Amino acid sequence: MKLQNFKRKAFFWIDKLQITRKERTSFSLLLLILCLLLISSLFIEQKLNYQQEEYDEILELFEERTQLAEREKAAIAQKYNPDFTVNNAGNPDTETAVEQKSATALTEMTDSPSEVSETKPAIININTAGSDELQTLNGIGPAYAGRIIEYREANGGFKTIEELINVKGIGEKRLEAIRPFVTLDP
Structure with missing residues (x-):
């Protein structure tokens, strides 16, 4: 009696939800597959078998x-x-941070990090200095020296030291690092 009652209620809900026979079959199969996967995962023990070596x-x-x-x-x-x-x-x-670079022992930040200068750079006139002289400045390598010379030739020399910021790649930090070692005087 109870089974017949359950069937009536189930068919009533199926009819009310308008589920087709194909949809019922598909849903039943998916539910069966899910149950089988769940049961198999409970009984299958997955273990990584690494040897000590x-x-x-x-x-x-x-x-x-x-x-x-x-x-x-x-x-x-x-x-x-x-x-x-x-x-x-x-x-x-x-x-053990190294103190700020002093005038007696400056390391040179060049385009190739292996080049290090341990000598004190002289005061350099940026309006007359060649590439080699400019490279003795902290943070000025061959590329920056070339840019400084190009800028100097294109603009008729530097009028102020702050004009170095107009050279591509030279920012305020690099300018502050080389400011004590550059001059505009002949």
Whole structure:
């Protein structure tokens, strides 16, 4: 009696929702597949089977790549911020930060980071200096020296030191770094 009652109510709802026979069959199949997948996932144990040697090899590879990434990070930090030393972990060490570049020991930020100048640059007249002289300035490499000379020739010389900002690539920081070492006087 209860089964017949359930069937009547089910058919009543199916008729009311206007579900076709194909839709009922498709829904039943999808429900059956879902149930089978759920049951199978409960009984199938998924386990990663690594041998100890493979695990050690993977861990060693991870450590090597981590050290390589730290060295690359330190090289980039040193290239773009040579005022800081780098500790063994590849992080800038603020406690042992190198003091601001002084007139007695200036490092040269050139287009190739391997070139380092340990001599004190002389005061250079930017209206008469050649490329080699300009490259002795902190932060001025061959490319910047060429741009300075091009700007100087195109504009009839520099009238003020601040005009160096008009040279492509020279910003306020670089200008402040070289300002004490440049002059306009002959």
